[in-house]
Amino acid sequence: MSSGVATSAESPTRRAVSTARRVVxxxxxxxxTTAEGGLNEERLTALVATLARRVAAGSQVVLVSSGAIAAGIAPLGLERRPVDLATQQAAASVGQQALAHAYAATFARFGLTVGQVLLTADDVVRRSHYRNAHRTLQRLLNLGAIPVVNENDTVATAEIRFGDNDRLAALAAHLVGADALVLLSDVDALYDGDPRDGRASAVREVSSAEDLEEVAVGGAGSSGLGTGGMASKVQAARVACSAGVPVLLTSAxxxxxxxxxxxxxxxxxxxxxxxxxxRFWLAHAAGASGRLHLDEGAVSAVISRRxxxxxxxxxxxxxxxxxxxxxxxxxxxxxxxxRGVxxxxxAELPDLIGRSSHELPVEQRREVVHADDLAPTH
Structure with a gap:
């Protein structure tokens, strides 16, 4: 990992982010949002102004925005972020309306139109839903609108949640063919330890998994309003980078x-x-319905020799x-x-496994998983 701040001119990755035509x-x-719940209009306005400048400079922007549940806390008279699903959904239904209105009104000041896109994990796990989300987002961008994406907390259940919007952002970055992903939080960089103890150093560039071996990443943020933490952001960055999308992580x-x-x-x-x-859908978005255990030879065949x-x-x-x-x-x-299709x-496989093709009936000599339907996950 590099030690000092690299400028965009020195770092190909920073240059790729700064010049990205389509950025999530x-x-x-x-x-x-505020610590008490409710929207922080000053921060939201500052963010929108920044995104509007990037659009004016020629980029297309997709905004993945958290905040619906947190924005519903104060209007509902709640003292803290709810932990039960029903109250989370209620808070989201109130907060999402406030969030969407605030974005629409603030972007309008800059002559920009927004389109709200609410997704559940089911929308990317199911292939037909995935294609529909892709078409909707592409069409919004082609029409000059800014898609504002959020998890549909109002209807999402524990079984179909993304878990946090960092993963959703990584999936969205590939879904729209983004040239870069920017993750904004309350921490200015990834640190090699707890930044609050004064001894940790910022990690300026991560070029491989080895750069993260000595980095300790924590859990949820300190505000108590979000669900993600540095661990989820690093994992989201890994997903995006493994699919060819560079990532920048910093504070809002x-x-x-x-x-x-x-x-x-x-x-x-x-x-x-x-x-x-x-292949991206197979590797990162699709839900797996079962497992096939392979011997070393099969692993080598499907991973190394495709x-x-x-x-x-x-x-x-x-x-x-x-x-x-x-x-x-x-x-x-x-x-x-x-992963593969x-x-x-x-029920058919126990009688087939471990047997060479010539030992099987003609109608069962087809591949169990075709190479075109395979995607490595590491």
């Missing part, structure tokens, strides 16, 4: 610089090529899935190495 910006609850107070010369915070360099929408998975390399089957479902492919160590029902 995620802002956390603590950057938009530094948004001007983050969306200007990108000479602040921590940047994460891309670690993989830009994935097709289908081959299809055959029955001979499978050692075990878990779950109740049908042909066409997404399953995890697991190596001998128990770690998932890929399985061609057989779970």
């Amino acid at each position: 910006v995620k802002v956390g609850s603590s950057s938009l 107070d530094l948004a001007d610089s983050a969306l200007g010369d990108a000479d602040v915070g921590t940047v994460f360099a891309t670690t993989g090529p830009r994935l097709s929408a289908r 081959r299809s998975l055959l029955a001979a390399g499978i050692t075990g089957v878990e779950g109740a899935f049908a042909g066409g479902d997404v399953v995890e492919l697991v190596g001998p160590s128990g770690r998932a190495v890929a 399985v061609a057989y029902d779970a």
